[in-house]
Amino acid sequence: xxxxxxxxxxxxxxxxxxxxxxxxxxxxxxxxxxxxxxxxxxxxxxxxxxxxxxxxxxxxxxxxxxxxxxxxxxxxxxxxxxxxxxxxxxxxxxxxxxxxxxxxxxxxxxxxxxxxxxxxxxxxxxxxxxxxxxxxxxxxxxxxxxxxxxxxxxxxxxxxxxxxxxxxxxxxxxxxxxxxxxxxxxxxxxxxxxxxxxxxxxxxxxxxxxxxxxxxxxxxxxxxxxxxxxxxxxxxxxxxxxxxxxxxxxxxxxxxxxxxxxxxxxxxxxxxxxxxxxxxxxxxxxxxxxxxx
Amino acid sequence: xxxxxxxxxxxxxxxxxxxxxxxxxxxxxxxxxxxxxxxxxxxxxxxxxxxxxxxxxxxxxxxxxxxxxxxxxxxxxxxxxxxxxxxxxxxxxxxxxxxxxxxxxxxxxxxxxxxxxxxxxxxxxxxxxxxxxxxxxxxxxxxxxxxxxxxxxxxxxxxxxxxxxxxxxxxxxxxxxxxxxxxxxxxxxxxxxxxxxxxxxxxxxxxxxxxxxxxxxxxxxxxxxxxxxxxxxxxxxxxxxxxxxxxxxxxxxxxxxxxxxxxxxxxxxxxxxxxxxxxxxxxxxxxxxxxxxxxxxxxxxxxxxxxxxxxxxxxxxxxxxxxxxxxx
Numbered sequence: 001x002x003x004x005x006x007x008x009x010x011x012x013x014x015x016x017x018x019x020x021x022x023x024x025x026x027x028x029x030x031x032x033x034x035x036x037x038x039x040x041x042x043x044x045x046x047x048x049x050x051x052x053x054x055x056x057x058x059x060x061x062x063x064x065x066x067x068x069x070x071x072x073x074x075x076x077x078x079x080x081x082x083x084x085x086x087x088x089x090x091x092x093x094x095x096x097x098x099x100x101x102x103x104x105x106x107x108x109x110x111x112x113x114x115x116x117x118x119x120x121x122x123x124x125x126x127x128x129x130x131x132x133x134x135x136x137x138x139x140x141x142x143x144x145x146x147x148x149x150x151x152x153x154x155x156x157x158x159x160x161x162x163x164x165x166x167x168x169x170x171x172x173x174x175x176x177x178x179x180x181x182x183x184x185x186x187x188x189x190x191x192x193x194x195x196x197x198x199x200x201x202x203x204x205x206x207x208x209x210x211x212x213x214x215x216x217x218x219x220x221x222x223x224x225x226x227x228x229x230x231x232x233x234x235x236x237x238x239x240x241x242x243x244x245x246x247x248x249x250x251x252x253x254x255x256x257x258x259x260x261x262x263x264x265x266x267x268x269x270x271x272x273x274x275x276x277x278x279x280x281x282x283x284x285x286x287x288x289x290x291x292x293x
Numbered sequence: 294x295x296x297x298x299x300x301x302x303x304x305x306x307x308x309x310x311x312x313x314x315x316x317x318x319x320x321x322x323x324x325x326x327x328x329x330x331x332x333x334x335x336x337x338x339x340x341x342x343x344x345x346x347x348x349x350x351x352x353x354x355x356x357x358x359x360x361x362x363x364x365x366x367x368x369x370x371x372x373x374x375x376x377x378x379x380x381x382x383x384x385x386x387x388x389x390x391x392x393x394x395x396x397x398x399x400x401x402x403x404x405x406x407x408x409x410x411x412x413x414x415x416x417x418x419x420x421x422x423x424x425x426x427x428x429x430x431x432x433x434x435x436x437x438x439x440x441x442x443x444x445x446x447x448x449x450x451x452x453x454x455x456x457x458x459x460x461x462x463x464x465x466x467x468x469x470x471x472x473x474x475x476x477x478x479x480x481x482x483x484x485x486x487x488x489x490x491x492x493x494x495x496x497x498x499x500x501x502x503x504x505x506x507x508x509x510x511x512x513x514x515x516x517x518x519x520x521x522x523x524x525x526x527x528x529x530x531x532x533x534x535x536x537x538x539x540x541x542x543x544x545x546x547x548x549x550x551x552x553x554x555x556x557x558x559x560x561x562x563x564x565x566x567x568x569x570x571x572x573x574x575x576x577x578x579x580x581x582x583x584x585x586x587x588x589x590x591x592x593x594x595x596x597x598x599x600x601x602x603x604x605x606x607x608x609x610x611x612x613x614x615x616x617x618x619x620x621x
Contacts, residue, residue: 030426030427030428033427037424037434038434040438041437047452047456048441050455051449054455103352109345122350126349129353131608133597135556136597137356137357138581139363139364139594140359141356143374159355162352163353166349196341220442220445224447226446227558231585241447245447256455260451263447267444271444274443282503283503283504290615291612
């Protein structure tokens, strides 16, 4: 994907401005801040570290920390359906991301460029959808999907996820499209491009960070949902990872090693995705596009 | 807002005129501003735009509109998940409103939202301000600080559980060593509420940090220097310059966080299940537990409908306010 507009848009609408990059003037305050933040990070991330630590520790909580083992992982991968759940989660999440991007990109364009009462109404609709308590839709959707044979089905789940990401994804897209000058599309229209072609060829092509932001958001939401998955999915071959993880608690004594090993499996994909793409991720701009224009 | 952003990218005059022309639907291709666009061409544009929003409107109606109607119907009937029972009028609502647990949940929902919004805002803004300082590995730290938001709630609820739940967990043991006696964090109502709120702040500060650092990025350093010359202290700089400049974005982040908090199901349910004795139930959790735990579909759905009415009302009011804030 070649990018005809260089650097100017690379950072996204709200990339934090790195503090003045002057030469080092006495390292002490700089190191002090670094140390402060380091300590804060270490304290705040204790729950994450704990998960990883326990996953690599042998069973029996009391044993010393020096033992390192992969036994928990080999157990959960060979004796439980973690691989199936991982596959299910990946399938649902990727489908959600793909559809959510395809649906919210054009919608975001309308929100960004549209200037009518109808667009305002659409903005309000999105806002209401976002504030809609999902718990209300769970029961009626369960009944509906049961009739359509979409309950206990990953497709049904993906449909629900797409619609629960739509509002934020659309705002993110719109926020990014806002940073792209209308003049560019106007030039394309003069050259005979239709409105839609102008959107795809000019706006969308230059909006990789906006698209990725929405995609990351959809990924995180779909990957970690518990509510809908817990209501819709019944057969354990259809479980997604969050539901699968919960099954480890149903036994009388929880085997924390296994639980944490599965937890690591659950948290690695979003961390990888976010780790690689976070420089594109920006949510700060959505305020500007919330209510339309 | 948009004109401001765009104008930094290209010349202001150019974009502004383009904007106003586009806004009036006044055309291109050499047509002068006085000649209105022929209606057919205009409606082409409208049709394309409508088609572009159509899929998302359809999904919203399918996943929100239809179930809302279904839920209203269900809340007026007896019966269970699969079978709709006889019509009972408003009796399910009556049951809810006379249930002390319901009012307890209302109170805790308010507490949870207030603490969730402002607690995470304070932490997030504090971290965003700290991250503006010159330091090593800033981007690495920033990414690390977002982890509570990136790691799925099922995972972090599990590890928080491990850290605090049983008497032999690390945090209660440390508390005991510090002389607080035996604290059962998730077994005593007050402490469980406290832990749930702290957990929510921990989950939500990354979002606030992102919103705050985006807003802070737009604050000019020179403003501070000018104020410093005039002898303003750090607190004054923050109070008189930083806060007013990020006010709009702050307001919007509060609203969004409020919406996230009030609809939040999994972080409470996975940490405490709403217990002990419903002390940490918000309305969402109570609704879920009533439907799927006590199998009282009618009253449970009715709780959802009450929430729905309140949320929609509040969000319409907030939406209007956002529009006003945006204009000013």
